[in-house]
Amino acid sequence: MQWKTSISRADEKETLVRGYDLMELVENLTFSQAIFLVLKGELPTNEQARMMDAILVAPIEHGVSVPSAYSSRVSISTGQPLNAAIAAGILSIGEYHGGAIEQAARLYQENSGKGGKQIIEEYAKAGKRVPGYGHKIYKESDPRAQTLFKIAREVKIFGNYCKLALDIEKEFKKTGKPLPLNIDGAIAALISEMGFDWRLGKAFFIIPRVVSMTAHAHEEVTKEKPFRRFEESEIVYEGPAKRELPKEYRKK
Amino acid sequence: MQWKTSISRADEKETLVRGYDLMELVENLTFSQAIFLVLKGELPTNEQARMMDAILVAPIEHGVSVPSAYSSRVSISTGQPLNAAIAAGILSIGEYHGGAIEQAARLYQENSGKGGKQIIEEYAKAGKRVPGYGHKIYKESDPRAQTLFKIAREVKIFGNYCKLALDIEKEFKKTGKPLPLNIDGAIAALISEMGFDWRLGKAFFIIPRVVSMTAHAHEEVTKEKPFRRFEESEIVYEGPAKRELPKEYRKK
C-alpha cells in the first residue's frame, strides 16, 4: 500500500512538518500556532493565532451533562484505558452535538454569494434546518458566539462569511421565531474566514473536547467507584409481559 | 444517576470552568493555558504555559507511517465521518505507541526517593522493561527528549523528576547497551514536575495526535479514492489447503 502525503516527512535525521523542522516548532510555537500549521499547511499571522486560541478555548468544557463528557466517564468506569474512554466520548460527537460546525461551514463556503433570506428560504423548501442556529438554553443570543465575533472584529478576521452568518440570524429574527447564531455557527464562519476547508469543521470542536473528556475520565477514575449502572427506578419497561417459550422451540 | 464534579458548573446564565467564567477564558487565555487549567484545576505560571506549549507541540506530527496516523486515513476511506476516523486513530494508541507516558510518569512519581541503578535492577528482577527508554530510530539520544529538557532548564521546570529520568538514562549507558530517554519518558518527567497525576499521562500524547489524525484524515478524503484495500501481493496465506466440508455437516 502506498501513502502520499504533504503533511510531514520523517527520517532518522529529522522530522519536517509542513517543511519546518519539528524541533524548531517545539522551541518556538504555541500549541495553537502549531495546530494552524498542521491543519492548514502555513503559519498563522498573530491575529489568526489569537483567533485560533479563542476558538479552541470556547468548546473546552461545558459541564458534565452532555454526551461527550459523561460517555468518557462511563467507559473508564468499566475498567477501560484512558484512550478508549476518549474514543467513546468522541463517538458521541454527532449531528446534534458539535457536528453542526461542519455543515454550517459548508453552507457558508458554498453559498457565499447569497443573502440570509435566500438561504433560509432554500433550506425551508428542502425541509432542512439551517445548521449553526438555535440553542436549547440560549434562546435570544448565544454569548459564546458573540464573544468569538467580538474578538474576530478586534483582530480583523471578521469578513464576508461572518456577515453572512449574522445576516441569516437577522432574517430569522424577522420571522418572529428567532434562532440565534450559536457557537457551532460562529466557529464555522470564523474558520471559513481563515481559509479552512469545511471538511475540517468538526475538528475545532473535537480537539478541545478531548481536553474535557480527559478531565472527566480522570475525575471518574480517581473519585468514583467502578461500573456506572442505572437504577431500576430510572427504567420503564414497556415490552411484552412474561410469556412461555412455545413447545416447538423446546429441546425437550 | 448522579454526577459529582469539580470541573465545571453550567447553567443558563454562565459556564464556570474551575471557577472562572468561560467567556473570560475565551478572551484571555491561550489554548495551552486553558488545557492546563482544565486538567489541573489551577492556572499555569508563564513558565508552565511555555512548557505546556513545547510538550503539546512535540508529538503533533511524526509522519504517516505510525498506526495513529494511518488508521484514521483507513477509517475515513471507508466513508466514515471525521470523528469516527479520529476515534479509530485513538484506538491505536497503546502500550507500544504513546502509552509509555502513563507508565513512565507512574514510575517517577512512585519511586522519587530511589536512584536510577536501583530502579533498573528492580525492573530487571521483575522481568519488565523500564518505560520511557529506547527508540527504534534514535539509538543514542532522542532529540525530542533533549529539546524538551533544554526548554525545561530555561524555564526552571527542571527538577528532581527530570534528574531521576536522566539518572536512569546514565545507568543504562553504563551497561554498554544504552537506552536513551525517549520523548515519552521526557514528557512523563515534565508533567510530573508540573504536578500532573500520572493517570493523565496518555492525554499529553492523545491531544496533539488528534491534530495529526485530523490532518491525515482530511488529506485522505480530499486526495485519495475511497476504500484502502491491500493488494494480493502483500498477503501470505499460511492456512490449510482447500478441503471438502465433511458429509455430516452438509444439509444435502
Place this chain on the structure above:
Amino acid sequence: MQWKTSISRADEKETLVRGYDLMELVENLTFSQAIFLVLKGELPTNEQARMMDAILVAPIEHGVSVPSAYSSRVSISTGQPLNAAIAAGILSIGEYHGGAIEQAARLYQENSGKGGKQIIEEYAKAGKRVPGYGHKIYKESDPRAQTLFKIAREVKIFGNYCKLALDIEKEFKKTGKPLPLNIDGAIAALISEMGFDWRLGKAFFIIPRVVSMTAHAHEEVTKEKPFRRFEESEIVYEGPAKRELPKEYRKK
C-alpha cells in the same frame, strides 16, 4: 435520566428478553434464533432461522485485505485490549464497506411499488449510485448474492423485495454496463422480506464481521511482533521542501 425499553426487563429474580425467560432461551435457542428475537421482538420460523444463519455466515470472513479486518490487527499491535481492537475495526465499516446494506434496504422498503427501470432513472437523475449493486471483483455476478437468493427460494423467503432487487439488476444489464446485485444488496432484500427495519441493516454485516475481527486480532497478537509501522519505501512525500522558520516566529 429515564430509559424506556421494550427489549428486556431484568431484576434479581429473572431476566426477560422480549418477554421470554433468558434461561429458557439459553437452553433451547440457537444463536441465530436469539438474534432474530432480540432484533425483531418475535421468534423466527424454522425457515427464517435457516435464512438468518445463511445471512450471518456470508460476511463472516473475506480475507485480511479489507479495512475491517486489518484495522483490528493494527490496533491490537499497539498494545490495545481486544475490545478496543474490535471497536477500531467497526469504525472502518462505512458507506464503502458494508454500509450499503442500510441504504439498499431503505431503497427497497421505500420504493416497493416501483420497478427497476424507474428506480435507476430516479437515482441517475439525482446523481446518486443505486446502493447494493456492483463489486470490485465480481463484475458479472456476485456468487454470495446468488447463494443467498438460492437459499431464500428453498425456504420460501423469496418475495417482492427480492424480485425488485433482481429487477434492478436486470435493468442494469440492459444498459450494457452491468452492475450485479452484490452481497450487500442481497442481504438488504432478505432482511426486508423478514420484516426488519432498514435502520438495522448495517448490523447484519457488523455482527459477523466482529467474528472476523476477533480472529485477525488474535492471530496478530499471538504471531506477530508489536507495532505495525509502514516502511519509508511505501511513503511518497509531496509537501514543501525544508524551509526556515521566519524570524518573527522565533523566540530568539
Place this chain on the structure above:
Amino acid sequence: MQWKTSISRADEKETLVRGYDLMELVENLTFSQAIFLVLKGELPTNEQARMMDAILVAPIEHGVSVPSAYSSRVSISTGQPLNAAIAAGILSIGEYHGGAIEQAARLYQENSGKGGKQIIEEYAKAGKRVPGYGHKIYKESDPRAQTLFKIAREVKIFGNYCKLALDIEKEFKKTGKPLPLNIDGAIAALISEMGFDWRLGKAFFIIPRVVSMTAHAHEEVTKEKPFRRFEESEIVYEGPAKRELPKEYRKK
C-alpha cells in the same frame, strides 16, 4: 507491509475460510458453527455446536442499565451512525464488565494442576481478586452459570476446567463469605474445555453484546428525541466558587 494469515484466502474465484469454500459454509452451517470454525480453525462437533449456542445466547441481553447497553443509545442519540454507536458500546466492555472472561480463562488454563484452595490463597497473597467470582445481584449462585454448566454436563463438555472452576467456588463457600461462580467464570471454563485460547475470552461476551447494542441503538433512534442530556438536578458541583481571572492573565 506484509500480512501473514491462516484464517482465509480470497481471490476472484473463491473465498476459503480455514480451507473451506465460503459458499459451502453459507449453505450448510449455523452461525455458531461458523463462529467456532473461524475462531478455532476446525469445525465443532454437534456437542460443541450446542455448547457454543448456549454460551453465545447467555450474554445476549441483560437490560438497559449496564454501560454496554446504554452507551450505544447515548452515541446514536447525538446523530451518529449505527456502527459508531456499537463501537462506543464496545468501549464500555472492560475489566468490570465482561472483561473477567479473559482473566478467568487465563487463570484456568495456566493453573490446571492446582486446586481451588491453593489458587484462592495465591490470589489473596498477591492482593488480587479471583476473576469470575461474585456478582452484584446473585449473592449465592448465578443462575446463568448454573444453566451453562447443566448443558455442559448434558453434552459432555464438562471436564477438568469446569471442575477447577467449581472447586474454587466451593472453597469460597467455606470461607463464610461465598463468592459464586458467575457467568464470566462459567464461560471462561467452558471455552477452555473446547480448546479456545484465553486471549479470545472477551469475544464470547462482545459478539452477543453487539446484538444487544444494536437493539438498544435502534430503539433509541426510532422512539426517542435526539441528544441525551442529564438534568441539572442530577449534577452535584463540588468545585471552587466563582472567582476572578487574575489581572496578570488579562489581555486588557
